[in-house]
Amino acid sequence: MLDIAAWNYPLLIAVNVIVPAVLAGNAVIIKHSSKTPLCGRAFTEAFAKAGAPEGLVQDIIADHAVTEGFIRHPGVNHVSFTGSVRGGREVSSAAAGRFIDVGLELGGKDPAYVCADAPFEFSVENCVDGAFYNAGQSCCAIERIYVEEPLYDRFVEAAAALIRQYAMGDPMADGVTLGPMASKGAPAFLAGQVQDAVARGGRLVVDPREFALPKQGWFAAPALVAGCPQDCALVQEESFGPVIAVLPVSGDEEAVSLMNDSAYGLTASIWTMDVARAVHIGERIETGTFYLNRCDFLDPALPWTGVKDTGKGVTLSRYGLLNLTQLKSMHLRTALPT
Known part of the structure; x- marks a missing residue:
């Protein structure tokens, strides 16, 4: 999957996507904001230091054109984007026609x-x-x-x-x-x-x-x-x-x-x-x-999501984890007629 991360909370926002993605069995490419590009590198180095398999978490520093190429690449089967409404529309447009899931956490008022x-x-x-x-x-x-x-x-x-x-x-x-x-x-x-x-x-x-x-x-x-x-x-x-x-x-x-x-x-x-x-x-x-009686607070047990132009998809909670999996039914007939 590809995580296009935001600059304003460059570690926390990315953690909420990267860690559940890895736990769900995915490899992750991090494309961090141009304002905070080295935060992506920090994640790559942290996973390597922890002994993760080579290539499990990788980072790229890329402009919009290169990022769009990654979104369209058949090796990417899920995109998570945190940023502006305009950026969300661009990501959604780039992914159009591929039938992959796109998670968008966009603006708020x-x-x-x-x-x-x-x-x-x-x-x-x-x-x-x-x-x-x-x-x-x-x-x-x-x-x-x-x-x-x-x-x-x-x-x-x-x-x-x-x-x-x-x-x-x-x-x-x-x-x-x-x-x-x-x-x-x-x-x-x-x-x-x-x-x-x-x-x-x-x-x-x-x-x-x-x-x-x-x-x-x-x-x-x-x-x-x-x-x-x-x-x-x-x-x-x-x-x-x-x-x-x-x-x-x-x-x-x-x-x-x-x-x-x-x-x-x-x-x-x-x-x-x-x-x-x-x-x-x-x-x-x-x-x-x-x-x-509170605001601006994340509870990892509750889904983090939005409506309208705030975007679509979910992070955190069991719903955020399930959002990063692919369902498959295993229908096994083990008792054959005699």
Whole structure:
């Protein structure tokens, strides 16, 4: 099989594919992101050092054209891709006509719904962390927050206070809590989303201009926009950076409708002390994983999957392992008629 791995969690995401693939009896070729190509080599060397058979796990450094050639090669019978929606479409197109399985973990625009009965301080702290961890460069980061109206103003104020505490700089330096973007164009892209949201009526509660940008690196300063329209880019398009939209909702019905109003469906979270209420809402949300009072968390026992433009396929759990096997029926007639 071929694993086309992502740069933002270059070991963890790849492990979730490579290890189950090997356990299921497959040899694996790793094509890692051009931003993190040596991580693929690290896997090859680790398996060799562990005494794995030669060639069980191999890595390649390749451009798009060469990668497409691997996808079309008859020796590859399964492709796993983690990356953008555009990249997913390209992988799917390259595999078209071969009748092989293609696993796609693509974009996300993961919502959170904070109910009026939510544990307040806990919810604010975890929603902010879920949005800004790894500078927002997580496929399962919270990217839009819906807050029930009785809690809305208080939530926005408390979230803004926490966001203002982030310190940008070298992530290896003491005291730094927000690192740079991995892509040169990301800061300008994020600034465009924020400016559009404000121009369309959003309130810029945390202004990126409040922060001093480090002199070296591709940094995007944090931003919080409150009350922007549901159809603006900041709410609809994947941001993948330290920006967040917070919108008020009248109750569960409006929250469910707005959470489902998205091209993506990777994860969603609800923050409430009412478990029955959470389960009822979770059953109606179009998502791969639904959380209660947590976010951005992987459980190896649960399938990791998505719906809509987030992709198809599954990793983790027994379902992820079975996804990397080929069914075969053995119908043996051992008792012959006399």
